[in-house]
Amino acid sequence: MGIGAVTLYVRDVERTAAFYETYFPFRALRLEGDRIVELIAQDGGANLLIHAAGKAQKMGQVLVKLVFDVEDVEGFCRDCAAKGLVFGPLHRADGYVFANAKDPDGNPIVVSGRVFVRR
Numbered sequence: 288m289g290i291g292a293v294t295l296y297v298r299d300v301e302r303t304a305a306f307y308e309t310y311f312p313f314r315a316l317r318l319e320g321d322r323i324v325e326l327i328a329q330d331g332g333a334n335l336l337i338h339a340a341g342k343a344q345k346m347g348q349v350l351v352k353l354v355f356d357v358e359d360v361e362g363f364c365r366d367c368a369a370k371g372l373v374f375g376p377l378h379r380a381d382g383y384v385f386a387n388a389k390d391p392d393g394n395p396i397v398v399s400g401r402v403f404v405r406r
Contacts, residue, residue: 296340357398360384
């Protein structure tokens, strides 16, 4: 059994949905009367459920980090930068590369080549 979806609580549902559709392989599913926008993973990974945060919820807490498996991290970061998303420096660890950024609500995200390293 794998993880089917991760819920992100955000201030602006449409802005965040557009962010993930722009930079990552997701397609938004909006159902009439549903306050959640479901972002369907186009590559077979877990879906993201974008849900409006309550007033008491703090944005950008670092309790969860979304990790996106990317074989060519440097190229992916370069492509994102051309569209407006700038990742931090490339880090090299144990034979793979990764880089960090944040979504519009301060949720930490990382693109990582870790899964592609043979162990």
